[in-house]
Amino acid sequence: MRNIVVICVVAASLVAALQVHSHAAPHPTEPGMVPYTPTRLEWLAVELEASYHSTMENKNDYAISFVPKQPNTILVYVQYLNDAPKIQTAIDTGKILVNRTASHHGWSWVKIEVQRAPLKLK
Numbered sequence: 001m002r003n004i005v006v007i008c009v010v011a012a013s014l015v016a017a018l019q020v021h022s023h024a025a026p027h028p029t030e031p032g033m034v035p036y037t038p039t040r041l042e043w044l045a046v047e048l049e050a051s052y053h054s055t056m057e058n059k060n061d062y063a064i065s066f067v068p069k070q071p072n073t074i075l076v077y078v079q080y081l082n083d084a085p086k087i088q089t090a091i092d093t094g095k096i097l098v099n100r101t102a103s104h105h106g107w108s109w110v111k112i113e114v115q116r117a118p119l120k121l122k
Helices: 002-024 040-052 085-105
Strands: 062-069 073-080 111-118
Touching: 040 062, 040 073, 040 085, 062 085, 073 085, 085 111
Parallel strands: 073 111
Antiparallel strands: 062 073
């Protein structure tokens, strides 16, 4: 009889724990709450953008962005007003930053492309 009571108490505790767990972790109902796991390439682009993205502020006449290009490439995208030598320096620096960040993660598979986009002011 004592064994049956112990089994019932354990079973009731297990059922209660499962109910609490199922209520504690409801399924997301809003689109922004759906879990998403980025690829390594996407993660690298986010890290580079967050750390090194540059805009045309503070007397810069160029902007530099890091964009993932499937399957294994980071695109160093440079928009500029004047094709000055410092644009090439910014591109070279961007490549170095991509290589260093990828190397830090041990990702030797990363390739780099560059795209220049001149801007015309009206």
